[in-house]
Amino acid sequence: MTAFRTPPYGGRMGNDAQQGTDQGIEIRPIVHEELAAWDRAIARGFMRPHVAPAKEWRELLFEPGRMLAAFDRTDPTADGPRCVATFRSFDTELTVPGGAVLPVDAISAVTVNATHRRRGVLSGMMRHDLTAARERGAAAAILIAAEYNIYGRFGFGPATRSGGQRVDVLRSGGLRAGLPVHEGHRIGFATLDEVRRLGPELHERWRRTQPGAIGRPASWWQLRTGGVELPGFDWKEGFTALHRTADGTVTGLITYTVDEKFDGSYPDCPLNVRDFLALDRRTANALWAFAFSVDWVRHVVVPNLRSDEPLPLLLNEPRAARPHEDDADFLWLRLLDLPAAFAARRYTAPGRVVLDVTDREGWTSGRWALEAAADGTGRITRTEDDADLALGVAELGTLHLGAETATRLADAALVTELAPGAAARTDTLLRTARAPWNPDVF
Structure with missing residues (x-):
């Protein structure tokens, strides 16, 4: 079992941390015996009354290594350090335009107790999970955002409505x-x-x-x-x-x-x-x-x-x-593997556009040529060619399933056209016949 402390202030995903690493907070996967404490912490984090232990449900969902918690070692309970934050992920598949499915990391049960906000706890849990997801071969991560302004800094963008x-x-x-x-x-x-x-x-x-x-x-x-x-x-x-x-x-x-x-x-x-x-x-x-x-x-x-x-x-x-x-x-998407994500989906028109992508973690940063063929297949590859459109990985996630248009994002100053008509050409490549939709809370 791996344990780690919260990241220092100013790390790539650490802008919500106000103190250094010696905060007495340890983030690690929980073991089965800690499910009850994790269950109480998630109720606190979502500000819900803990009406009864959800023992049967938590055991049904328990997967070693996929339920994280932050423990405050300076605030012990009778059972040890207090559980002050929760985080869970699981593997699933996301349908992309054309009917293929992508292996993705689904993130849920994200809470930080009100007493421990702004201390880098969420950043630490998120970095740990996304790094592990990339190592497992997940092409993207997904979540449902309770608050709009939290997850963009981790590279997530709204991808369905x-x-x-x-x-x-x-x-x-x-x-x-x-x-x-x-x-x-x-x-x-x-x-x-x-x-x-x-x-x-x-x-x-x-x-x-x-x-x-x-x-x-x-x-x-x-x-x-x-x-x-x-x-x-x-x-x-x-x-x-x-x-x-x-x-x-x-x-x-x-x-x-x-x-x-x-x-x-x-x-x-x-x-x-x-x-x-x-x-x-x-x-x-x-x-x-x-x-x-x-x-x-x-x-x-x-x-x-x-x-x-x-x-x-x-x-x-x-x-x-x-x-x-x-x-x-509704559903938010964080791309982790651009070649896998863009090769899986289908395209309605041929074309080519070069994207200059920024990613605070560096996983997807760089210039990428997105190309679609007349048969509906496509690919994205690294290139040294001049970029047509500059955008963050969060905005690229918003565009990937076809829920939004690059033209609208450009009008909102969320992406930048570096070549005339680049946003419209991107929309021609990524448009879909029907809107993406996910009906399920997870």
């Missing part, structure tokens, strides 16, 4: 008549056992059609079907309906809850969509029609949806749909 919708069912007039659906399809409710059995295979098929999607481990399905309890996680069984084509093939799923709410004697219930998977447009149309047909429902609420999902355009009155209040950036 959630485009949730809140639809007034009565004002919408429901879905337009005649939308294409599978002939002979059927929709039926599923038991929890059926969801556990059929859901993972459906998701595996779906995630390869959606850039930005990641894998769902077995623990994901257990938590969301009541197979394991997480204290403080407000789980309700809800309803899951499966879409089957005429031959019985499962091609879609919708999971939702309905809040019982009445305006006097009139039903005024919101239907809250938790999960929505559709392998094709005909399946999606049928599932949305089903959601809008449920009795008592006045609003269909979808907190997280692909930003270019055409749901409003399916309605008789599109103005009845308005953005959900949680509409925001």
Whole structure:
């Protein structure tokens, strides 16, 4: 087991450190016996009441070397130094444009107690994890940022967006008549056992059609079907309906809850969509029609949806749909291996652009020629040619999946054109037919 102290102030990832290395803080992977202390520290870090030990859930997720903690040796408890920060990562796959998957390091459970901010703790944990991820061969790292201004300095950029919708069912007039659906399809409710059995295979098929999607481990399905309890996680069984084509093939799923709410004697219930998977447009149309047909429902609420999902355009009155209040950036991406990341994805047009990339860690710094061929393949290689576009690795991560345009970033002074039209040429190379989307918190 490796232990290390927090980095000195002014290190490449140490701008949040105010003291030197002799701070009495030790950062290291935890052992199994320290799960209880780690569990309490994560509740403190997220400022949540520790209602009960999450023993079963933490043991399910425990992987030696992948749960980090910071221990303050100057503030001991009965069990030893106090755990004041947490950090967890795990390996998963990220779908990129074209349907290929990248091996990535998924970062979660990042907390630093309020008493230990600005002491380099997060920088130390992040550097340790990203270095190890590169050594394992991860092409990138991903996370979901609770605060916008924290992770850019570590090279992460927002790479997907959630485009949730809140639809007034009565004002919408429901879905337009005649939308294409599978002939002979059927929709039926599923038991929890059926969801556990059929859901993972459906998701595996779906995630390869959606850039930005990641894998769902077995623990994901257990938590969301009541197979394991997480204290403080407000789980309700809800309803899951499966879409089957005429031959019985499962091609879609919708999971939702309905809040019982009445305006006097009139039903005024919101239907809250938790999960929505559709392998094709005909399946999606049928599932949305089903959601809008449920009795008592006045609003269909979808907190997280692909930003270019055409749901409003399916309605008789599109103005009845308005953005959900949680509409925001979602998945953040930190590129670690540029050749692997750019060779994996597909390209919609041929072209070439030279990028001058800055990276505080030096892992991706330098000039890179991004080239795409007419057959949709591409590569990025080091070059001595003059650069067309200057940008940081965080901005390159924002562009990689196609969620943002270089032209917009240039207008915002987040990237710099060094040659006329460079941003537009970059957009031609990296544009995608559909927006990247990740529906899963991790």
